[in-house]
Amino acid sequence: MGPVSRHDERPHVVIVGGGFGGLYAARALAGRPVRVTLLDRRNHHLFQPLLYQVATAALNPSDIATPLRSILRRAPNVTVLLGEVESVDLTGRRLALDEGEIGYDALVLAAGAGNSYFGHDDWEPLAPSLKSLEDALEIRRRVLLAYEDAERERDGAEQRALLTSVVIGGGPTGVELAGALAEISRETIARDFRRIDPAKARIVLLEAGPRVLAGFPDPLPARAAAALTRIGVEVRTGTLVTRVTPDAVWLGGEQIRARTVLWAAGVSAAPVTRTLGVPLDRAGRVPVERDLSIPGHHEAFAIGDVCAFTGEDGRPLPGVAPVAIQQGRVVADNVLRHLRGEPTRAFRYRDRGTMATIGRAAAVAVVGPFRLWGLPAWLAWLFVHIMSLIGFRNRFLVLFQWAWAYVSWQRGARLITGPWRPKR
Ligand SMILES: Cc1cc2nc3c(=O)[nH]c(=O)nc-3n(C[C@H](O)[C@H](O)[C@H](O)COP(=O)(O)OP(=O)(O)OC[C@H]3O[C@@H](n4cnc5c(N)ncnc54)[C@H](O)[C@@H]3O)c2cc1C
Numbered sequence: 001m002g003p004v005s006r007h008d009e010r011p012h013v014v015i016v017g018g019g020f021g022g023l024y025a026a027r028a029l030a031g032r033p034v035r036v037t038l039l040d041r042r043n044h045h046l047f048q049p050l051l052y053q054v055a056t057a058a059l060n061p062s063d064i065a066t067p068l069r070s071i072l073r074r075a076p077n078v079t080v081l082l083g084e085v086e087s088v089d090l091t092g093r094r095l096a097l098d099e100g101e102i103g104y105d106a107l108v109l110a111a112g113a114g115n116s117y118f119g120h121d122d123w124e125p126l127a128p129s130l131k132s133l134e135d136a137l138e139i140r141r142r143v144l145l146a147y148e149d150a151e152r153e154r155d156g157a158e159q160r161a162l163l164t165s166v167v168i169g170g171g172p173t174g175v176e177l178a179g180a181l182a183e184i185s186r187e188t189i190a191r192d193f194r195r196i197d198p199a200k201a202r203i204v205l206l207e208a209g210p211r212v213l214a215g216f217p218d219p220l221p222a223r224a225a226a227a228l229t230r231i232g233v234e235v236r237t238g239t240l241v242t243r244v245t246p247d248a249v250w251l252g253g254e255q256i257r258a259r260t261v262l263w264a265a266g267v268s269a270a271p272v273t274r275t276l277g278v279p280l281d282r283a284g285r286v287p288v289e290r291d292l293s294i295p296g297h298h299e300a301f302a303i304g305d306v307c308a309f310t311g312e313d314g315r316p317l318p319g320v321a322p323v324a325i326q327q328g329r330v331v332a333d334n335v336l337r338h339l340r341g342e343p344t345r346a347f348r349y350r351d352r353g354t355m356a357t358i359g360r361a362a363a364v365a366v367v368g369p370f371r372l373w374g375l376p377a378w379l380a381w382l383f384v385h386i387m388s389l390i391g392f393r394n395r396f397l398v399l400f401q402w403a404w405a406y407v408s409w410q411r412g413a414r415l416i417t418g419p420w421r422p423k424r
């Protein structure tokens with residue numbers, strides 16, 4: 001694959017990944033004197049912070065995914081290409097794609113992160129993680145089919161195993177998933193199923209460290225654990241998973257029988273970073289310079305979840321959307337400066353807060369000097385997430401669906417699932 005237009009003399013900027021970092025970089029380069037190619041293996045931008053609502057049937061996939069082409073429709077200097085980058089040749093300034101290759105004058109690598117099973121890759125099919133729409137739909141399918149099977153099951157011990165869900169990892173994703181599962185099992189089972197006793201539904205959240213939401217300041221981890229316990233989640237900290245089998249999770253000699261096991265324990269940078277030939281950190285991320293460039297390559301930058309950037313407090317910046325968005329904007333400016341032969345500027349993160357929800361009307365949030373929990377934190381969470389969704393239609397629909405689900409306790413048509421036998 002060659003440059004997008006052979007007669008175009010403008011410098012060619014290639015952005016890999018249309019997630020938060022890549023998309024905001026592309027938007028900032030719209031209308032600037034460069035030709036931009038935005039490459040992604042999917043044709044949509046995905047609002048990952050609301051993925052678990054799709055996994056637990058509170059939202060539909062189309063509510064949180066928007067085609068990249070439509071977002072960038074009014075940016076004629078930006079071309080969106082569907083393709084997977086297999087390797088990067090930093091010296092030759094070329095990318096090898098699943099089909100063909102493409103050259104660049106400046107590169108922005110924004111390929112995000114995947115999951116790490118800490119050397120236990122064989123656990124992946126047994127304990128899926130939540131990263132894409134496909135994952136969310138697979139998790140939804142497994143949970144709903146387990147409940148359908150439980151409705152038919154007469155044996156008490158089997159039924160209990162079918163109704164047990166284990167979430168491994170007590171970070172924000174694990175906490176959010178466990179909270180939402182507890183809600184579904186208590187409310188949906190109680191209202192829509194006849195033979196299942198809701199008291200038998202069991203949601204277990206396992207965390208190897210001493211507390212959940214370890215990245216949040218006190219008293220929020222304890223508040224989150226208390227809120228989870230209140231809605232029926234068994235929170236077990238200091239527990240290390242040693243084995244996952246098709247119907248159980250093992251903690252040393254202890255077995256928890258469970259049909260649904262979900263992984264929310266580890267992340268690692270997109271595998272394409274391994275082809276760069278530069279040193280990476282333990283999570284496969286590229287330690288970048290202060291201007292976000294890859295060491296030794298002033299024309300190549302890495303942003304968002306693929307990069308390791310030390311904040312002003314000496315700690316690595318977290319893998320969250322605001323970091324990727326702010327880096328996307330700064331990297332666009334640095335690309336232009338580099339192409340003009342001007343000095344680039346250092347990236348500085350403005351931390352406006354972090355939050356995690358715990359079920360229907362509870363959350364924890366750090367906003368500036370304030371630490372919020374319960375309903376006020378949940379309202380703050382709802383406002384921030386809905387306002388950050390791409391597109392007015394999505395914002396409006398999601399808000400409306402949420403309001404309806406809130407007053408009616410219904411997830412309605414979204415509880416439909418596919419074949420009745422689970423694929424293991
Ligand atoms: C379930 C979940 C919940 C989250 N909740 C929150 C939250 O509440 N708040 C928050 O701030 N953050 C949250 N995050 C984290 C946040 O989504 C990420 O930090 C953010 O998406 C990082 O942006 P990015 O641009 O680096 O990568 P991404 O948004 O992951 O985008 C990467 C893009 O690159 C593409 N790509 C990857 N490899 C290739 C390749 N080889 N070739 C072509 N394309 C490729 C992918 O398809 C993807 O579109 C959550 C993440 C998950 C998974």
